[in-house]
């Protein structure tokens with residue numbers, strides 16, 4: 001149970017209680033990419049994008065999700081499906097736990113190069129596990145954090 005103060009803070013920051021903070025633009029959860037528009041326009045036709053953004057699934061699971069939509073009335077050809085699945089698997093793929101991840105795991109994430117992965121691991125080794133997302137953003141830089149914001153977790 002959250003304390004009232006924590007709840008208010010969540011609402012102000014637009015954190016995990018997104019359903020109760022409609023002012024937060026869900027589009028912002030979709031990282032910029034040449035495929036973004038195809039995904040956000042296609043996947044907002046029947047339900048909100050929050051329905052999509054609340055999931056972390058691998059490529060096979062996203063493929064299954066999109067194919068299961070055929071019977072819900074979403075007709076996509078193979079190319080359209082491939083583009084959408086590529087975007088979702090990259091930006092809403094499985095979580096990577098930044099406090100235990102290897103350089104290889106981190107640098108497999110979209111737009112996260114090996115040099116940055118090494119910097120994150122070096123920092124973690126020197127200072128201990130990241131306690132807050134803010135401290136991780138401070139090390140990565142907001143520009144580099146942005147594409148992987150749905151993939152990185154400081155939990156576990």
Ligand code: HEC
Nearest residue numbers: 042043044045046047051052055065066069072073074084
């Ligand atoms: C033609 C209408 C329609 C479109 C377009 C659509 N959806 Fe859905 N979606 C549904 C319906 C109906 C449900 C089931 C009812 C619900 O949970 O809201 C659903 C549920 C979901 C769910 C939760 C249940 C599950 O299958 O895991 C996810 C995730 C999802 N959609 C993702 C997407 C994605 C990704 C796209 C874009 C490729 C998309 N939707 C586009 C109709 C649509």
